[in-house]
């Protein structure tokens with residue numbers, strides 16, 4: 114489970130965009146988005162840098178959170 118801070122998410126549409134983009138990269142991905150804390154939890158075979166790349170390509174600003 115990797116945790117990311119993602120800026121630019123405001124609504125369910127954003128959640129859908131991020132979830133779809135990650136699912137396209139890994140069909141078995143599990144995504145949990147918390148809009149209030151701007152946090153995205155991802156369980157995936159993808160590496161953190163790949164996940165950041167996917168989220169960034171989808172139009173959001175992502176970085177690892179610890």
Ligand SMILES: [Cu+2]
Nearest residue numbers: 123124126127
């Ligand atoms: Cu939105």
